[in-house]
Amino acid sequence: MIIMTRRFRFSSILLLVSCGLAISGHASVLDVDDILDHAVKKVDKAQAAQTDIDRMPRNIPETGKGWDPVSHTSWVSGFWPGVLWYIYDYTEDDKWREIAHERNLPVARILTGE
Numbered sequence: 001m002i003i004m005t006r007r008f009r010f011s012s013i014l015l016l017v018s019c020g021l022a023i024s025g026h027a028s029v030l031d032v033d034d035i036l037d038h039a040v041k042k043v044d045k046a047q048a049a050q051t052d053i054d055r056m057p058r059n060i061p062e063t064g065k066g067w068d069p070v071s072h073t074s075w076v077s078g079f080w081p082g083v084l085w086y087i088y089d090y091t092e093d094d095k096w097r098e099i100a101h102e103r104n105l106p107v108a109r110i111l112t113g114e
Contacts, residue, residue: 036090043087047099054106056080072106081107 046057046067055069056077070077081104088096 040087040091043083047084047103050103053102056103056106073110078107 049067050057050069052069054072056072056074057067057080058070058074058076059068060066061068081100084096084100084103088100
């Protein structure tokens with residue numbers, strides 16, 4: 001059985017991204033920690049803008065500002081809590097565990113029928 005460490009999971013994701021960059025001719029040396037730290041900052045900023053617990057950010061509109069949120073019943077609603085769980089996994093910061101748990105609750109209500 002293979003036990004995946006958090007660094008391995010994130011490195012796997014970055015490997016896929018870097019393969020895409022290499023194919024497109026934009027390959028360069030990637031510093032995994034720098035990239036993940038940058039992602040944490042971006043997610044922190046995006047999370048701060050989320051005020052409705054029952055709506056999840058889906059995409060950035062064409063204006064390039066803010067987020068187009070969707071209902072927690074949308075098929076894509078679990079992606080945002082998933083991103084937050086990955087951030088917690090990387091940082092091991094309880095702040096992110098609490099946020100991920102809170103943002104996961106509306107999606108979990110679907111399973112319980114509440």
